[in-house]
Amino acid sequence: MDFVSSKFNYATHDGKMSVLYNSLSNALFRFNDIQVASSIVNNNVNNINEYLFKSLVNNGFLVTSVADEFKCAKMKRLNQIFSTDFLFQIMLTHQCNFNCTYCYEELDERVMSEESFANAYNRIYRNRYKMSSLSVEWFGGEPLLMHNQIMKFSTKLMRLANFMRIPYRASISTNAYLLSALVLRNLLSVNVFCFHVTLDGTREYHNQKRICDDGTGSFDTIMGNLSEIKEIKTRTFRIIIRVNLSKDMIHDIDYLMKHLEVNFAHDDRFLIYFRPIGDWCGETTGLAPDHNDFKKMLEEVLKSSRRLNYDFYYELLNQGFCPLRRKNSYRINVDGLTQKCILQSNGYSMDSDELELQYDWLIGTDTLSDKCGRCSLYGHCFGGACKISERKCGYENSDIDTVLKLISVKNVSSRYVVQH
DSSP states (O other): OOEEEOTTEEEEEOSSOEEEEETTTOOEEEESSTTHHHHHHTTOOTTOOHHHHHHHHHTTSEEETTOOHHHHHHHHHHHHHTOSEEEEEEEOBSOOSBOOTTOOSOOOSOBOOHHHHHHHHHHHHHTGGGOSEEEEEEESSOGGGGHHHHHHHHHHHHHHHHHHTOOEEEEEEOOSTTOOHHHHHHHHTTTEEEEEEEEOSSHHHHHHHSBBTTSOBOHHHHHHHHHHHHTOOOOSOEEEEEEEEOGGGGGGHHHHHHHHHHHHTTOTTEEEEEEEOOOSSSTTTTTSOOHHHHHHHHHHHHHSSOOBOOHHHHHHHTSOSOGGGSTTEEEEOTTSOEESOTTOSSSOOSSSSSOOOOHHHHHOOSOOOHHHHHOTTHHHHTTOOOTTTOOOSHHHHHTHHHHHHHHHTSBSOOTTOEEO
16 A cells, blocks of 8 residues: 655754644654654655654554545544534623733623523523533633632533533633632632633733733732742643733843743643734734744744743644634623624524524635645644634744744643654
8 A cells, every 4th residue: 555645744843853743633743853854745755664654654644645635634624613512602701900001802890690690501501412521711801800700600510511421621811910829729629720821021011011900010910829829739720821922022032931931841730822912902003013023033932942831832733723613612791692703793693592603604615725725734724714804824824833843842841742
């Protein structure tokens, strides 16, 4: 049987070692030879030893010459879309204890009422027999302003999941100002295991942009909370730290990386990834980096001698597409109403018990653009650019070389990387 290199292979190197990634199987190999990965992509596999050859076949890097990989990608996409793993993003409140200069949220005094919680629970309860698992993501405003309500509602959801004998887990996006070790322990007791936190670069810059509602800086309190959390012994939680970068931070990258390394490199429960600061309301005009600026900044991160846990980049690469594009993923707003997407006003109907989705938006099309048809990364994104925001390939695909090197070379974790 003849084997050839997969259409979805991608190779890069850093001058010392090479990295081979397959977007369909999500496999990631690292080699101590800078030529091996590119040789495999170019079908030069005659001199590969038997052990490596079998490993390449088993991980999808080598496929039979008659394999229809785009059909396999279609099956992977449809399996993700029609998964019976249910996700509910719950917007608890429009209130926030921060007054960030670039915030795009329409903050007001609204919070979820008892009636809204009841509506949210009824939506989840009606789908209980369709679920193989249940996940909740808590959003705001600042969701920890409603810590007691999270505890109460989560307990109710845990009882439902236990009765249905399905897994239940939750995550929360928080500014971490109220995330003390005690609060985290409370949330762990109701299966909130993942915490998304944002830092705006260095202490000085962060305190200029992520301001408390009383006008004071927030950096020291957030870092104090995270330091306190590091003392907790359990390994059941993860803190995913998004670090926003602005154009004027280009000369502070090494200082920022040193600070992140000192605080987080030796605890793999803390995962780091970078994003350009957004210009959502005109307040960051001139500071929001364009793609080329951000790419240069990521390259500076890569050049730094500092090593951190970059595993979340791998998860971002392989999440496929926007989770709300999946059939059984929903957003419940502060009024208890179920939506399919915050950006889409006509993609659902509240006239019936089941949301009437626009299936051309949900499923997409099997007609590939020339660009997607030639792209080796199609196996994880499926050409799934958002049809509403018109955002195209995303940050990870656009900077794939740097991202793969961060995961494979500069990562203190090797959870997703196979060394050969």
